[in-house]
Amino acid sequence: MKKTKINTMNRTLALAALVALIATPVLRADDSNSGDNSKSSDNSSQNSDSSKSSSSDNSKSGDNNNGDNNSGDNNNNSGTVSPVQSKADPYGMDKAGSVMLAGSDAASKSFDTTVLPSLTKFVSSALPEGVNNTKSTAFEIDPNKIVLANNTAVRAYFVSEGASYHNSIGVDAVAAGQKGPQSSWDEATADTSKLIFPDASSSEGGFSSSTYGTRTATDPVLPGDFVNVGTYAKGTKLDFFLISNGANGGNNVFSTDEALNSDGFGQHVAAFTTHLFAVPQLNSPYIFLSFEDLWSGGDKDINDTIIALDVGVATVNSLLATPEPAMPLTFAACLGLALIAVRKNKKATAAV
Numbered sequence: 001m002k003k004t005k006i007n008t009m010n011r012t013l014a015l016a017a018l019v020a021l022i023a024t025p026v027l028r029a030d031d032s033n034s035g036d037n038s039k040s041s042d043n044s045s046q047n048s049d050s051s052k053s054s055s056s057d058n059s060k061s062g063d064n065n066n067g068d069n070n071s072g073d074n075n076n077n078s079g080t081v082s083p084v085q086s087k088a089d090p091y092g093m094d095k096a097g098s099v100m101l102a103g104s105d106a107a108s109k110s111f112d113t114t115v116l117p118s119l120t121k122f123v124s125s126a127l128p129e130g131v132n133n134t135k136s137t138a139f140e141i142d143p144n145k146i147v148l149a150n151n152t153a154v155r156a157y158f159v160s161e162g163a164s165y166h167n168s169i170g171v172d173a174v175a176a177g178q179k180g181p182q183s184s185w186d187e188a189t190a191d192t193s194k195l196i197f198p199d200a201s202s203s204e205g206g207f208s209s210s211t212y213g214t215r216t217a218t219d220p221v222l223p224g225d226f227v228n229v230g231t232y233a234k235g236t237k238l239d240f241f242l243i244s245n246g247a248n249g250g251n252n253v254f255s256t257d258e259a260l261n262s263d264g265f266g267q268h269v270a271a272f273t274t275h276l277f278a279v280p281q282l283n284s285p286y287i288f289l290s291f292e293d294l295w296s297g298g299d300k301d302i303n304d305t306i307i308a309l310d311v312g313v314a315t316v317n318s319l320l321a322t323p324e325p326a327m328p329l330t331f332a333a334c335l336g337l338a339l340i341a342v343r344k345n346k347k348a349t350a351a352v
């Protein structure tokens with residue numbers, strides 16, 4: 001009777017631990033969708049649809065980022081080339097493409113009207129100029145985990161800058177199974193790296209002497225200007241980086257992979273989504289990256305160059321659902337509890 005009771009207790013314990021084991025990641029994923037279950041289930045079905053469409057027909061993947069995109073527009077080659085293109089070319093990098101004019105296609109018009117105004121307000125409150133922003137809410141997601149959930153045509157928008165330096169922005173696209181860069185030098189010079197904004201400086205930045213709202217040789221971009229970065233396969237990891245004052249000969253590289261940053265400052269990039277400031281928050285294809293351009297962090301305001309990335313809804317949602325560092329511990333704890341209970345149960349059975 002006593003042994004039966006112990007067996008029943010152990011079985012119940014094992015069952016509870018296994019249920020917790022299975023349920024925990026699901027709860028985390030729901031958390032990220034802030035309590036709107038009906039929308040969250042729509043969302044997951046849309047994700048699986050879009051992943052089906054891109055995996056079943058790769059040849060079409062370049063046509064449409066963005067079975068997944070809010071606008072459904074083409075991210076590959078649409079838009080109007082800006083008449084002002086920077087000639088800067090740090091590290092002799094290949095360019096991802098020309099800078100295109102803000103609002104020159106449907107997707108960029110949508111970005112300008114539905115995202116940019118509320119994004120700008122959020123940036124001025126969460127990442128103010130000249131203030132130590134290392135505790136900002138803008139550190140929402142891990143910028144070192146941008147792995148494409150589908151074949152995706154990636155687009156990058158210039159958002160703002162708060163820098164006296166003329167910074168350059170690039171990306172290293174590491175295909176699934178390929179070894180990533182081992183140093184910031186590797187990253188900037190890899191065959192897989194491309195220059196996106198050779199000079200991310202704007203007359204609308206706080207340190208500019210150009211006439212506000214104009215594009216000039218030294219302030220070539222305005223908010224909403226964009227680059228069609230390229231189409232990358234599902235599973236590709238995108239490592240973005242800033243070359244500090246790269247348009248003026250600077251060569252310090254600060255990566256979203258903080259392990260590559262040799263100055264020891266661990267917060268060169270804040271990364272967030274519309275989740276923090278926009279309504280509706282769900283089904284947005286955008287990630288925002290905000291860089292600190294000074295060695296060792298300098299003033300640590302982490303707003304020196306800000307870009308938006310259109311990487312598709314499924315990739316954004318998988319970043320939002322990525323477990324926090326505490327998660328693996330919870331997972332391990334549940335697994336350990338389940339194993340102990342099963343072991344005890346076996347012992348009790350053997351004693352019968």
Ligand SMILES: [Ca+2]
Nearest residue numbers: 162301303304
């Ligand atoms: Ca700044």
Ligand SMILES: [Ca+2]
Nearest residue numbers: 300301302304
């Ligand atoms: Ca700064």
